Amino acid sequence: MTDPAFDADTLRERALTTLTTARARTTLLTSCVEEPDLTAQHSPLMSPLVWDLAHIGNQEEMWLLRAVGGREAMRPEIDGLYDAFEHPRAERPSLPLLPPAEARHYASEVRGRVLDILESTAFHGTRLTEAGFAFGMIAQHEQQHDETMLITHQLRKGPQALTAPDPDPVPLFTGPSEVLVPGGPFTMGTSTEPWALDNERPAHRREVPAFYMDTTPVTNAAFQAFIADGGYDTERWWTPEGWAHIQQHSIHAPLYWHRDGKQWLRRRFGVTEVVPPDEPVLHVCWYEADAYARWAGRRLPTEAEWEKAARHDPASGRSTRYPWGDADPAPEHANLGQRHLRPAPAGSYPEGESPLGIRQLIGDVWEWTASDFLPYPGFQAFPYKEYSEVFFGPEYKVLRGGAFAVDQVACRGTFRNWDYPIRRQIFSGFRTARSTGDA
Template structure:
């Protein structure tokens, strides 16, 4: 197989995988659930469906293929910057059947285009970037739709097998990451997005980082110790936020006598103590870390822990090396609808012995979302550039809801520090004693 054939096969596979998932997420409920807004934080599922098709049409059929617009009159309806999520249900959106037909027609033309596209000649087509960008975009919206499914009330609509049980993790609670420079970001990952670029040297002082994400059981100890009632552990903004909104536990948790229950995709269950805690905001993660006498890792620390190979003195694509993620490495791709127990996936650990850096839960870091030195917006500033600033905190590593195509050791996610509906957890760090 030639390099071009391999790239075309990869593009085809990732596009099909994304569309299969989109179909699952939009066919498992009836039309009223597709058109309803289940939370003002989220779009109706039918908006996501047509938006996926519209972005694919704009970037692949129009920008790459030079084709005439199929439905130019709907472009503004599915412009995420023109219409905030809260107002999208009031728009004249395509009904479910028409949205499905539109997305399918776009995809059929895209597959024809893929057969004839040369993967060179422009930055959009180099190594199939535009096709990879659209596959990642669809998978990101699939994760968003999965969040909407978690927020919706009513009977269970999605099912998936649970992760394999893991033996109780008995390894060290933390590992030392040596100080010194390392290469952060990438300049040669062909489908990396603009905020991951360019590769640059970053100096990091030695620090300790948790071997695994913080578990539900550990987080319950923070709750039971009065963590939500003690102002000492919270930033001023965090304290004001939890008081104003009467937050006293992770989202979807409720106390039932002496135990905690949670709602997960329409099912109520006892909170499993050995899973990574999920649905906590940055303020909660930061408060827990302070309570534990620790802190959140910076983004640079997180990436060094995830990518630095001291034996080769180089940065790898993933904690386990350069190979694409496989099921034994990480909990990705919505194979499961929950995080795996802490300590799972020993084959995915880093050379330093840190586990579950990829998959399971997005991990909050201490860092604001800022551009790397030499950043250049591509192919549009609205993907990253308009979000740079102290309003957003960086999350790393992906979650069980993230597809491998949209998850790398360099991949950067960001959100407001108040957000809890996302599949967010964290691990803590501490500086090496001087």
């Protein structure tokens, strides 16, 4: 079921816009460096950029040209090369990948044919075509790989290749440090968002006791206080698995940070700079976020708590699409879409705050939650189980809210991200919570 406000003409225009926006970003991320940087593997955790480029085209061909359009396969011989489940990232550089020029031509040729199909496809009839779901799925897929490529750019050694204006400066946030989220039921997930992915569905009622949530994400300055107090050297703040992990890998600060005398510096997209105290902390793993929360006498919010804080409107009792309401994100609401290459200062975007006054729940940094990645009651895999189902379980922790690297098409109040608790190369931060009975 889809909200009737999303009519076919609006969704077709939205599909065209989001596909075009995604391709412009892909082009930027793969044209700002020379060919050796496109074909190199900058980390065993990431694919060569040229693999992402051709994979984007291949998935678009498979789902939009073949599955929706009924066209014959253009390059069936490369399907296996760009199957993310057949080839782990570490082995992709050894595959006979399309060279950059050929990968660009292939992706461009696919897109040209897709635009013809977009004009002629009825947005009803099958689950793939209903409300243009397949087009929205592919736009989200490309933007997710754009975020992955931006992570690769951050991992890449060498001079700066990407530039973007900084977020607007804001006065130091002086509002309350936490907000009470009232207890009671709310609607979690969605059954009406037209392009929501399978793990966001179906909508269901959740009972959430009252709790307190940080008004803003945890900042670099706050995290530095944790470091200065011996946070990385005090075993009692860490889970056994977290303590073993940081000991084994000699982790003493967020990724990309290093000490220079009395100040902390970081490397950000090829530039070394002083760590800004008022920005949300970035590039921390779940274990680091959890340890900080324990040190602060708090905890990470559950996924249900996070979504209630982000979507529940106490006045109406309904769940909105975003903290500020149902309108799509605008620049005054959130830091999204690689518009900037860093988080905005904590307390930014007052027009994007929730009815309770919580800020930056969307954009800036992905926020770790306490929850494992699990299916909702009534979950059904669609259109393939490898998108979500194979990842369900305690091995993965849920992140919410998106980051500056996330496009709005792949970011909403119901959107769920997940990763291993050791991951730090992602654009991850966090905020903390506490139960009402805690001091």
